[in-house]
Amino acid sequence: MIAALRSILFYIAFYPLTVGLVIVAVGSAMIGGAGLFSIVRFWTVWHRACMRLAGIRVQVEGKLADGPALYAIKHESFFEALELPHYLPRPVVFAKAELFKIPAWGRAARYYGLIPVEREQGATALRAMGKAARKFAQTGRPLAIFPEGTRVPHGQRPPLRSGFAGLYKIAGLPVVPVAVNSGPLYHRLWKQPGTITLRIGEPIPPGLSRAEIEARVHAAINELND
Secondary structure (H helix, E strand, O other), X not given: OHHHHHHHXXXXXXXXXXXXXXXXHHHHHHXXXXXXXXXXXXXXXXXXXXXXXXOEEEEEEOOOOOOOOXXXXXXXXXXXXXXXXXXXXXXXXXXXXXXXXXXXXXXXXXXXXXXXXXXXXXXXXXXXXXXXXXXXXXXXXXXEEOOOOOOOOOOOOOOOOHHHHHHHHHHOOOEEEEEEOOHHHHOOOOOOOEEEEEEEOOOEOOOOOHHHHHHHHHHHHOOOOO
16 A cells, blocks of 8 residues: 555656656757757656656666676666666667657657667668667767667566667677666565665776677676566
8 A cells, every 4th residue: 555655646746847858848849959959868867856756776786897888777667768878877778660660759868879679671671770879979978779679577587679680780889787676576566665776887998799799798687687
């Protein structure tokens, strides 16, 4: 009962303001993007504050890479997407292409720096993603991807999507694996109190074989998946 009440407080606090911020962000993108990064940053800080209403804390272990890198992140709940701009400075995120078809929102997403993932276009889409990744990396912004492709329940370890190794090869960037254990607390209607851990691993250098990079990333992002 207490968890349910705290979850209701979370929803009441977080989502009404979120709707307003989305409207403002879309409007910002329509007139040139002024303030868009600040809006997103404020949104993530507000989300952290609202999580405390639900009794959820976040601890971050490890440190970010020095220089551009591709962050490969475990994906158990909506928490990972909301948290990205909080611990990564202006991240460039690989996201489902369907999201970019949402009127107006798609324009805001592109302006911020999201890269569409066209899963049905194979090598053509992979080359386009790699080109975009290299372009953003030259600006110093970190790149972020969920290599499993979608949210998975805590405790499950699905193989990485085949396109991840191809993107790693084309982008030519070190990969930083990030393990997370948000599922048991966040991925449910009634949030559960506790601490979510984000464990940032050591950078994995570019140039490894597909088998090796997949094995190392898969093991690292599942370190908290017990």
